[in-house]
Amino acid sequence: MTPLDRELSQERTYHQACRAALAGMVEGADERVVTGENAFASGADAEVLGYQLRSWAKELRQEPQSPLFFGRLDFDDGGASGDHAGQRYYIGRRRISEHPSAPPLVVDWRAPVSRTFYQAGTRDPLGVAVRRRFGWAPGSLGAPEDLTGLEDERLGAPAGGGVDGTGEAGGTGEAGATGEAGGTGEAAGGVGGILAAEIERPRVGPMRDIAATIQPEQDDLVRSELGQSLCVQGAPGTGKTAVGLHRAAYLLYTYPQRIQRGGLLVLGPNRTFLHYIGQVLPALGEIDIRQSTVDDEVARGPVRAVDDEAAAVVKHDARMARVLRRALYARVDDPAGRYEAVEVPDGSYRWRVSGGELARIVEEVRAEAPPYAVGRERVRSRAARVIQLEAERRAGPMNNTWLQRISRARPLSAFVDAAWPKVTPEEVLAALFTDPDTLAAAADGELGAEEQKRLLWSRVPRSYKSAKWSAADQVLLDELAGLIERPQGYGHIVVDEAQDLSPMQCRAVARRSGFGSLTVLGDLAQGTTPWAARDWPRHLAHLGKPDAPVIPLTTGFRVPEAIVALANGLLGALGVAVPPSRSLRRDGELAVRRVQDVRAALVESVRAALDREGSVGVIARDADVPELRAALAAAGVATAEPDDLTARARVTVLPATVAKGLEYDHVVAVEPAAIAEAEERGLHRLYVVLTRAVSRLEVLHSEPLPPALR
Numbered sequence: 025m026t027p028l029d030r031e032l033s034q035e036r037t038y039h040q041a042c043r044a045a046l047a048g049m050v051e052g053a054d055e056r057v058v059t060g061e062n063a064f065a066s067g068a069d070a071e072v073l074g075y076q077l078r079s080w081a082k083e084l085r086q087e088p089q090s091p092l093f094f095g096r097l098d099f100d101d102g103g104a105s106g107d108h109a110g111q112r113y114y115i116g117r118r119r120i121s122e123h124p125s126a127p128p129l130v131v132d133w134r135a136p137v138s139r140t141f142y143q144a145g146t147r148d149p150l151g152v153a154v155r156r157r158f159g160w161a162p163g164s165l166g167a168p169e170d171l172t173g174l175e176d177e178r179l180g181a182p183a184g185g186g187v188d189g190t191g192e193a194g195g196t197g198e199a200g201a202t203g204e205a206g207g208t209g210e211a212a213g214g215v216g217g218i219l220a221a222e223i224e225r226p227r228v229g230p231m232r233d234i235a236a237t238i239q240p241e242q243d244d245l246v247r248s249e250l251g252q253s254l255c256v257q258g259a260p261g262t263g264k265t266a267v268g269l270h271r272a273a274y275l276l277y278t279y280p281q282r283i284q285r286g287g288l289l290v291l292g293p294n295r296t297f298l299h300y301i302g303q304v305l306p307a308l309g310e311i312d313i314r315q316s317t318v319d320d321e322v323a324r325g326p327v328r329a330v331d332d333e334a335a336a337v338v339k340h341d342a343r344m345a346r347v348l349r350r351a352l353y354a355r356v357d358d359p360a361g362r363y364e365a366v367e368v369p370d371g372s373y374r375w376r377v378s379g380g381e382l383a384r385i386v387e388e389v390r391a392e393a394p395p396y397a398v399g400r401e402r403v404r405s406r407a408a409r410v411i412q413l414e415a416e417r418r419a420g421p422m423n424n425t426w427l428q429r430i431s432r433a434r435p436l437s438a439f440v441d442a443a444w445p446k447v448t449p450e451e452v453l454a455a456l457f458t459d460p461d462t463l464a465a466a467a468d469g470e471l472g473a474e475e476q477k478r479l480l481w482s483r484v485p486r487s488y489k490s491a492k493w494s495a496a497d498q499v500l501l502d503e504l505a506g507l508i509e510r511p512q513g514y515g516h517i518v519v520d521e522a523q524d525l526s527p528m529q530c531r532a533v534a535r536r537s538g539f540g541s542l543t544v545l546g547d548l549a550q551g552t553t554p555w556a557a558r559d560w561p562r563h564l565a566h567l568g569k570p571d572a573p574v575i576p577l578t579t580g581f582r583v584p585e586a587i588v589a590l591a592n593g594l595l596g597a598l599g600v601a602v603p604p605s606r607s608l609r610r611d612g613e614l615a616v617r618r619v620q621d622v623r624a625a626l627v628e629s630v631r632a633a634l635d636r637e638g639s640v641g642v643i644a645r646d647a648d649v650p651e652l653r654a655a656l657a658a659a660g661v662a663t664a665e666p667d668d669l670t671a672r673a674r675v676t677v678l679p680a681t682v683a684k685g686l687e688y689d690h691v692v693a694v695e696p697a698a699i700a701e702a703e704e705r706g707l708h709r710l711y712v713v714l715t716r717a718v719s720r721l722e723v724l725h726s727e728p729l730p731p732a733l734r
């Protein structure tokens with residue numbers, strides 16, 4: 025037996041002990057559900073406790089199986105180790121212990137001590153003598169024989185924890201050899217074999233967590249504190265999505281109470297993307313985080329109309345916020361001394377508030393600018409208060425019941441309804457889109473005549489209730505709803521692909537995070553909507569966090585260097601300033617082929633790709649997708665829809681507009697010029713398409729390439 029075999033065997037035994045302890049935890053949690061519900065005198069307490077125990081038990085049971093640890097830290101005995109001197113910790117996706125108060129067999133990757141695992145380096149070992157990474161077979165559920173490799177880095181003073189057989193580095197702190205971890209060494213320059221193997225593994229199915237291999241600069245972002253909003257500008261494949269999801273899991277772990285009060289929301293660009301990332305948080309033990317799109321968050325009903333781009337551009341413009349505010353407050357009757365006095369009968373007496381007094385109240389409340397619905401009630405209560413003071417002057421103290429009755433008295437309610445009427449967002453927006461004068465009054469000084477025309481309905485619905493709203497209208501309705509009543513906010517929101525949000529969509533996010541913080545993830549170069557951000561400061565201001573720092577991520581984990589170089593050819597033409605990035609991957613293959621018959625070439629390419637491991641993504645102009653699918657089907661190649669993430673569906677044909685955020689081992693990009701010409705920001709779209717490849721990119725074209733790619 026070699027020293028490596030001996031070590032592996034010991035670690036497998038340790039893993040089995042962890043597995044047994046975990047089984048005990050699941051059993052214990054189930055038991056506590058049963059006993060916990062009966063143990064309390066108060067039904068409410070039992071209810072709360074029962075709920076917590078049930079969700080803990082459910083969480084444990086639902087957790088996908090995977091290896092229980094991926095790393096180990098041996099601290100040295102010196103002063104730098106502090107409380108951890110001489111200690112050994114295993115790091116995994118969740119804490120495992122034989123008993124709640126016993127020292128953990130495995131420490132959660134989010135625990136403070138685990139930070140050292142990600143941050144320790146030769147320059148600053150942070151008291152760590154040896155950092156060990158475990159190499160598990162790809163897709164392993166944690167069977168002992170799947171532990172196939174170890175990789176030790178000796179960072180600090182030797183502590184006898186390293187395996188000589190695997191630690192080639194001999195105290196230099198460089199990554200050691202990897203046993204059988206399957207690292208291809210060469211490929212991912214400058215990183216250890218196990219990390220290299222993880223980055224280069226063929227992709228199948230949904231996105232995976234990266235808890236085992238988070239890099240120091242990513243870890244800084246993941247662990248920044250809850251109150252800190254931040255914006256990550258990162259080139260394709262630099263791990264923005266991964267960072268955002270791990271940050272969500274970290275925040276829930278570290279600030280459970282503060283987050284649970286408001287909740288945590290992850291926003292992605294579309295449902296296909298949400299589907300793709302949907303397994304990451306459950307794998308990290310978090311099953312209760314809301315994952316949604318901005319469109320779904322703001323939807324007050326189904327989207328039943330489609331705007332032409334010119335109308336959508338106006339609707340998404342920041343100026344609409346002022347137009348809507350004006351339209352809403354135009355409903356408040358202009359007091360200007362025109363009010364009649366209100367008389368409220370009360371038994372034998374009629375109390376009176378003069379028109380002048382009412383005008384003063386309305387004026388005053390307007391100036392305070394509360395949410396519209398609050399303003400309405402404020403007017404009511406202040407008018408009632410005037411009556412109360414008058415009554416008390418004459419007849420002594422009045423009680424609350426009396427005050428309530430006065431506030432709800434019909435004449436006073438009639439005044440409030442007339443002066444500060446109840447409104448719905450739908451009604452206000454419908455009036456704006458129906459009546460040119462109403463619109464002109466609200467849009468004066470904000471929108472030009474031509475812009476106003478684009479907003480007006482060509483066919484006016486019979487009533488606002490039967491109006492068909494577009495996706496952009498839903499955002500405007502949400503803005504109005506937010507002016508009427510402040511929505512409940514989240515404790516934290518992670519916004520992915522944030523560059524694509526319009527100013528009005530940003531405001532919808534801002535409304536939901538007024539007291540919370542944001543993690544904003546994006547890449548200006550990948551902005552494809554007509555209203556995409558061109559710089560971060562302005563965008564962050566719309567998001568309500570103008571002071572959030574913009575932090576670049578520049579190391580790419582997906583796209584191999586040669587493919588990055590091709591895509592970077594487009595950057596100059598995209599009109600945005602983004603920091604250059606470098607790829608960790610030196611491997612990868614790129615082929616740009618001009619062909620006569622694109623369909624025939626595609627069939628041939630896909631067949632060849634299927635001879636190798638991993639997923640195949642065929643990406644084309646949206647309009648061309650059906651015909652390409654048909655061509656592949658005719659050749660006997662089965663293809664899947666983008667949402668199908670089963671391992672069986674190896675070939676996906678997807679429209680260019682759905683590709684954002686996704687990745688495939690082998691990408692065939694069909695007819696780049698057609699993709700670039702299909703839309704206003706077609707070159708940005710092409711940049712997204714070309715950066716989806718993990719291992720190989722083939723570009724097939726019969727038309728000339730866009731000039732920036734030649």
Ligand SMILES: Nc1ncnc2c1ncn2[C@@H]1O[C@H](COP(=O)(O)OP(=O)(O)OP(=O)(O)O)[C@@H](O)[C@H]1O
Nearest residue numbers: 234237238239260261262263264265266581582685
């Ligand atoms: N530290 C890491 N270790 C291993 N894999 C990583 C690491 N960071 C990122 N990756 C992998 O790199 C790929 C790209 O990551 P991700 O999708 O998060 O990037 P992105 O910046 O959001 O890309 P895009 O802008 O193209 O959407 C994913 O497969 C991810 O798992």
